[in-house]
Amino acid sequence: MKILVAVKRVIDYNVKVRVKADLTDVELANTKMGLNPFCEIAVEEAIRLKEKGVATEVVVVSIGNKASQEQLRTALALGADRGILIETEQVVDSLSVAKLLQAVVLEEKPELVILGKQSIDSDNGQTGQMLAALAGMPQATFASELTIADGQAIVVREVDGGLQTLELNLPAVVTTDLRLNEPRYASLPNIMKAKRKPLDVKTPEALGVDLKCYLKVIKVEPPTERQSGIVVESIGELVTKLKNEAKVIG
Template identity: 70%
Template sequence: MKVLVPVKRVVDANVKVRVKADNTNVDTANLKMALNPFCEIAVEEAVRLQEAGKATEVVVVSVGTKAVHEQLRTAMALGADRAIHVETDEELVPLSIAKILHAVQQKEQADIVLLGKQSIDGDNNQTGQMLAALADMPQATFASEVNVEDGKLTVTREVDGGLQTLAMPLPAVVTADLRLNEPRYAKLPNIMKAKRKPLETVTIDDLGVTLKVHQEVVKVTPPTERQAGIMVSSVEELVEKLKNEAKVI
């Protein structure tokens, strides 16, 4: 059983993001970049399936510039067997990414496509669902537990009302939630081994994918800074301020 894990390069979660002076985009110059945390969870789960003898190969794929090689090597240091880099300089929206991943899946014929539920930069939570629709594959989003038995996939997913368990045939698309697992740290020997693992680079044209412009970023602005809080001396004063200043009651 083959598991395909799409991953994304994002600004490190511990870094304060800045907006460019012309408000066209986020300024990533000289910022620490990292593997998207939810993608890291997806890689960990795929590797665990392999360690349990349920998966025979884990393949990671990423779309972007050559800089994503760093994150692909990180994923291979965590246990992935090989990597695919779809090279492009364009900043693509989820639908375009889903079309590219669909083309990769048609080539790889993976039994499970295991993604992070969302990236921490766009927070769109769309790519997995769009991929499932394009590939006409069953899907289970927000997975907190994944099991494979007798060629069938059982996924426990987190919903507003609690937990929901789904059973589906393979191949299938699964998106990983925060509580699915706790990713391991890459050990130095595995980091060295990752440098020798195969990394294939292809272009969007090689995959035969034609992309369109689906949306345009008009402006990027930082969030409004929060004002300092104030202390009140009584419940009456609190109610008065909530009513007349905050206007929430």
């Protein structure tokens, strides 16, 4: 079974994000970049399936500028077999990403596509769902457990009321939640080996995908700083302040 895993280059999760002075975007210059943590979980899950003998090949795909090769190499060092970079300098929204991934799905014909449930930069949480729709595959989002058996994926999902278990016919799309697994660290030998694994570079044009963007970022602002609190003398004073000053109760 071939597994396709989509990965994204984002600001490293340890870095405190700063907004650019002109409020057009977050600052990316000289900022440490890394693999989106949910994507890392997706890679880990695919590798575990390969280690169990369920999967035969793990292909990782990323969309972005040339530097995204670093994240593909990280995924290869973790254990993926080969990488595909769809190289573009353009800003791509979730739908464009889903279309590009759909084009790769058509070429690669994976039996399972695993994605992170969202990326920690744009936080949309849409790509997996859109891909499933475009590809006409069943989907299971927010997976906290994944088992493959008898041509089916059994997925435990984290939902508001508890855990939901789904059975999906393959090929299917699964997006990962935080508790699906704990990703490993890349070992030095595997980092060295990763460099010798194949990495194809494609373009959106070659895949025949138009990157028309339906979203426009108007402004990026840092959250307002939390104001310091006050100590009230009595419950009565608290209620009065909540009513008249905070206006949170009627």
